[in-house]
Amino acid sequence: MKAIRRFSVTAVLPEPLRPLRELAFNLRWSWHPDTRELLRSVDPDGWRRSGADPVRLLATVTADRLAALAADRGFVRRLQVAAGDLRDYLTEPRWYQRAEGELPRSIAYFSPEFGITAALPQYSGGLGILAGDHLKAASDLGVPVIGVGLLYRHGYFRQTLDADGWQCERYPVLDPRELPLTELTGAEGTPVRVTLALPGGRTLAARVWRAEVGRVPLLLLDSAVDGNAPAERDVTDRLYGGGSEHRLLQEMLLGIGGVRALRAYCRITGHPEPEVFHMNEGHAGFLGPERIRELDALGIGFDAAARMVRAGTVFTTHTPVPAGIDRFPEELVARHLGPGGELDTLDSAALLALGREPDAPEPGHQAQFNMAVLGLRTAQRANGVSTLHGAVARDMFAGLWPGFDPDEVPITTVTNGVHAPTWTADALTRVEDPARLTDAELWEVRRGLRETLVHEVRARLRDSWRQRGAGESELGWIEDVLDPDVLTLGFARRVPSYKRLTLMLRDPQRFKALLLDPERPIQVVVAGKAHPADEGGKRLIQELVRFSDDPEVRHRIVYLPDYGMAMARGLYAGCDVWLNNPLRPLEACGTSGMKSALNGGLNLSVRDGWWDEWCDPDFGWEIPTADGLSGGDPERRDAVEAAALYRLLEEQVAPCFYARGRGRWLEMVRATLGRLGPKVLAERMVREYVTGLYAPAARAHRAMDAAAAADLAAYAARLQREWPNVAVGHVETGEEPPVLGGALPLRAGILLGELEPAEVEVQAITGTVDESDQLLNAEPVTLKPDGGPDLEGHWTYTADLPLRHPGPFGYTVRVLPSHPLLAGAAELGLVALPAGDLATEETGILLR
Ligand SMILES: *Cc1c(COP(=O)(O)O)cnc(C)c1O
Numbered sequence: 109m110k111a112i113r114r115f116s117v118t119a120v121l122p123e124p125l126r127p128l129r130e131l132a133f134n135l136r137w138s139w140h141p142d143t144r145e146l147l148r149s150v151d152p153d154g155w156r157r158s159g160a161d162p163v164r165l166l167a168t169v170t171a172d173r174l175a176a177l178a179a180d181r182g183f184v185r186r187l188q189v190a191a192g193d194l195r196d197y198l199t200e201p202r203w204y205q206r207a208e209g210e211l212p213r214s215i216a217y218f219s220p221e222f223g224i225t226a227a228l229p230q231y232s233g234g235l236g237i238l239a240g241d242h243l244k245a246a247s248d249l250g251v252p253v254i255g256v257g258l259l260y261r262h263g264y265f266r267q268t269l270d271a272d273g274w275q276c277e278r279y280p281v282l283d284p285r286e287l288p289l290t291e292l293t294g295a296e297g298t299p300v301r302v303t304l305a306l307p308g309g310r311t312l313a314a315r316v317w318r319a320e321v322g323r324v325p326l327l328l329l330d331s332a333v334d335g336n337a338p339a340e341r342d343v344t345d346r347l348y349g350g351g352s353e354h355r356l357l358q359e360m361l362l363g364i365g366g367v368r369a370l371r372a373y374c375r376i377t378g379h380p381e382p383e384v385f386h387m388n389e390g391h392a393g394f395l396g397p398e399r400i401r402e403l404d405a406l407g408i409g410f411d412a413a414a415r416m417v418r419a420g421t422v423f424t425t426h427t428p429v430p431a432g433i434d435r436f437p438e439e440l441v442a443r444h445l446g447p448g449g450e451l452d453t454l455d456s457a458a459l460l461a462l463g464r465e466p467d468a469p470e471p472g473h474q475a476q477f478n479m480a481v482l483g484l485r486t487a488q489r490a491n492g493v494s495t496l497h498g499a500v501a502r503d504m505f506a507g508l509w510p511g512f513d514p515d516e517v518p519i520t521t522v523t524n525g526v527h528a529p530t531w532t533a534d535a536l537t538r539v540e541d542p543a544r545l546t547d548a549e550l551w552e553v554r555r556g557l558r559e560t561l562v563h564e565v566r567a568r569l570r571d572s573w574r575q576r577g578a579g580e581s582e583l584g585w586i587e588d589v590l591d592p593d594v595l596t597l598g599f600a601r602r603v604p605s606y607k608r609l610t611l612m613l614r615d616p617q618r619f620k621a622l623l624l625d626p627e628r629p630i631q632v633v634v635a636g637k638a639h640p641a642d643e644g645g646k647r648l649i650q651e652l653v654r655f656s657d658d659p660e661v662r663h664r665i666v667y668l669p670d671y672g673m674a675m676a677r678g679l680y681a682g683c684d685v686w687l688n689n690p691l692r693p694l695e696a697c698g699t700s701g702m703k704s705a706l707n708g709g710l711n712l713s714v715r716d717g718w719w720d721e722w723c724d725p726d727f728g729w730e731i732p733t734a735d736g737l738s739g740g741d742p743e744r745r746d747a748v749e750a751a752a753l754y755r756l757l758e759e760q761v762a763p764c765f766y767a768r769g770r771g772r773w774l775e776m777v778r779a780t781l782g783r784l785g786p787k788v789l790a791e792r793m794v795r796e797y798v799t800g801l802y803a804p805a806a807r808a809h810r811a812m813d814a815a816a817a818a819d820l821a822a823y824a825a826r827l828q829r830e831w832p833n834v835a836v837g838h839v840e841t842g843e844e845p846p847v848l849g850g851a852l853p854l855r856a857g858i859l860l861g862e863l864e865p866a867e868v869e870v871q872a873i874t875g876t877v878d879e880s881d882q883l884l885n886a887e888p889v890t891l892k893p894d895g896g897p898d899l900e901g902h903w904t905y906t907a908d909l910p911l912r913h914p915g916p917f918g919y920t921v922r923v924l925p926s927h928p929l930l931a932g933a934a935e936l937g938l939v940a941l942p943a944g945d946l947a948t949e950e951t952g953i954l955l956r
Pocket of ligand 1: 232233234235237600601602671672673676697698699700701703
């Protein structure tokens with residue numbers, strides 16, 4: 109029989125066990141082994157049945173068991189200690205409270221998904237896990253972040269396989285009352301409702317759920333409320349809704365509704381209003397226009413409001429390909445934002461311009477409203493997620509800053525990191541200092557992790573085969589799947605084609621030989637979900653499943669369905685080598701290899717994402733890439749890169765693992781734990797966000813009051829107007845031949861139109877030049893105003909250009925905006941260059 113309703117947890121907990129509720133509802137248990145162990149001990153079987161979910165566990169534990177625990181003085185004492193520890197953790201000063209400098213009082217962090225624990229399945233992959241790790245590290249550091257996202261009724265899908273190895277999807281319904289959430293309520297317990305106006309007089313209402321991520325509150329908006337029409341109820345039905353309008357409504361709810369939820373939260377709790385807003389990818393981009401609307405409603409005006417909003421906003425881009433960005437037909441956005449819809453008090457032309465792409469649409473195509481462009485236009489600070497991705501992003505968005513070289517595009521880098529307490533195996537956390545272990549002990553710890561994984565793999569594989577329709581009597585072979593003493597490779601990730609799930613199958617005979625080598629075999633564990641609409645990805649999974657179904661190799665290679673956080677942790681810990689073979693440079697950062705490294709796993713990876721900056725022969729192996737090869741023939745590229753992968757496995761990885769004594773292998777494990785581990789941490793990442801982006805954004809936000817913003821907006825408007833009249837008129841250098849170590853006197857005549865010299869900066873860019881007159885290692889030198897204007901309107905500017913390098917030398921002169929409230933010279937996207945562009949000193953520099 110099915111219950112129509114469950115009891116709420118607090119109603120059934122006896123008095124001495126009350127603190128269990130606090131411990132279960134604060135998600136810190138998910139990264140605090142002692143708390144987790146205490147919660148598990150409430151009912152170890154129930155813990156397993158609940159899938160390690162304390163809220164579910166408490167809802168099902170029997171009254172007898174609770175009574176016995178309440179009478180167990182040992183348990184009650186341990187419970188009090190744990191509750192006290194949590195309270196200390198929530199209140200004591202941490203890194204942020206001791207950090208120097210002018211720091212924001214509060215930071216809002218918006219993301220379309222959050223992967224915090226398997227018990228709150230609100231993520232699909234890397235972006236969400238990163239957001240979860242960001243909140244946890246912020247909590248550990250005491251950074252006052254508030255998370256904002258959506259609560260999806262079905263989360264992401266659960267993956268199973270059919271008998272043919274084809275991916276099937278299930279979308280179990282999540283009941284928020286069974287999740288670690290509490291509803292945000294106002295005075296007298298009335299639930300908070302956020303509402304958005306939709307075209308045709310419809311309204312979209314949402315309630316707000318609150319999760320506690322250690323010290324960090326996370327607000328999740330949920331449109332499944334009474335009063336919403338069915339279509340509006342379904343706005344938050346699943347992650348990344350299909351269809352433009354569904355997706356647009358999700359993003360409006362996240363960005364616009366999210367700001368409104370945040371305002372309600374601050375009003376109710378007295379929490380300080382955020383000074384900095386951080387968008388994790390473009391999906392939350394509408395938070396900018398909503399805040400412009402708030403300020404505009406105070407009579408500030410669109411342009412000044414936009415300047416104020418920009419000052420306190422940070423945008424992180426995660427995709428290196430234009431196809432990965434959310435774009436909506438401009439007319440769809442115009443229908444929803446503007447007269448008859450949301451934000452109707454704003455100038456709709458100005459609003460649409462914020463998301464307009466710099467290139468005109470191709471003939472026959474509609475103009476698109478681009479969420480990343482919106483993010484970049486509404487955030488004064490932006491970053492990519494690895495050094496390589498930062499460079500790719502500067503290139504990709506260079507069109508928004510015409511006249512500037514890609515390396516001047518104002519997008520910096522903060523390399524992603526991972527939350528060590530979440531991703532480090534308990535067996536390793538318990539080791540006080542892995543560096544002090546003897547070789548034999550370290551080998552044994554790693555072997556133990558591998559063995560645990562082997563058992564987990566067998567259990568999951570058995571479940572999967574039952575689901576695929578196999579009978580118990582057919583599954584005896586599963587007891588021999590994987591071997592705790594065999595070199596173990598892991599590959600688990602979503603299955604977009606660029607990640608090349610099946611690269612390892614490129615030459616099946618060669619791969620089989622590796623798996624079945626009598627002396628030095630390898631075994632492989634693979635997992636990953638394809639997007640439900642991605643037939644190509646599902647075919648790749650099927651190809652891999654069929655390969656691993658073969659009785660000849662099925663004891664050495666396994667595909668596990670339903671990759672998620674619950675599986676991931678054991679997988680990262682138990683694999684000796686983490687394989688990553690994307691098409692470079694399409695992996696913006698990648699984080700699974702970092703999680704493997706935290707557990708002493710070695711990386712075997714293409715030089716993409718984070719591995720491009722931190723790869724080192726002590727941490728693993730670099731799979732050579734063939735990006736530049738044979739005119740970009742993808743087949744040939746795959747063949748070359750797969751061959752390189754096989755060779756590395758045959759000649760280096762396997763011999764190293766199986767070498768007698770294993771000295772080199774363990775040296776690498778130690779180097780990975782000791783030197784790579786500290787770099788890949790989410791704490792390092794969050795500290796970089798605080799010092800490099802949040803603190804400057806907070807300072808800019810404080811400096812940008814309404815008067816300053818009006819001044820800056822007027823300045824920007826005047827510059828836009830006058831810029832066509834700004835020009836580099838003439839440039840002269842001294843007569844003497846240039847000499848290394850000397851200086852070249854430079855004089856330029858600059859036309860400024862109606863602008864004053866103090867409103868611009870005139871620079872010479874100097875450097876060596878290549879055959880095509882491109883400036884290399886360019887260096888700016890600021891020119892000083894030296895009188896004017898002459899009769900033709902030229903202002904004179906001068907400088908001495910230092911001559912530091914022998915050989916061909918060149919320079920150009922340019923005029924840039926200059927205003928103390930601009931974050932950088934490229935910010936307004938305005939630059940005036942000489943008509944002839946670059947001047948080269950043909951003689952080169954003479955050596956003394
Ligand atoms: C870390 C993680 C990811 C992201 O891994 P990538 O290497 O960035 O592809 C995806 N899913 C889960 C469950 C993870 O834990």
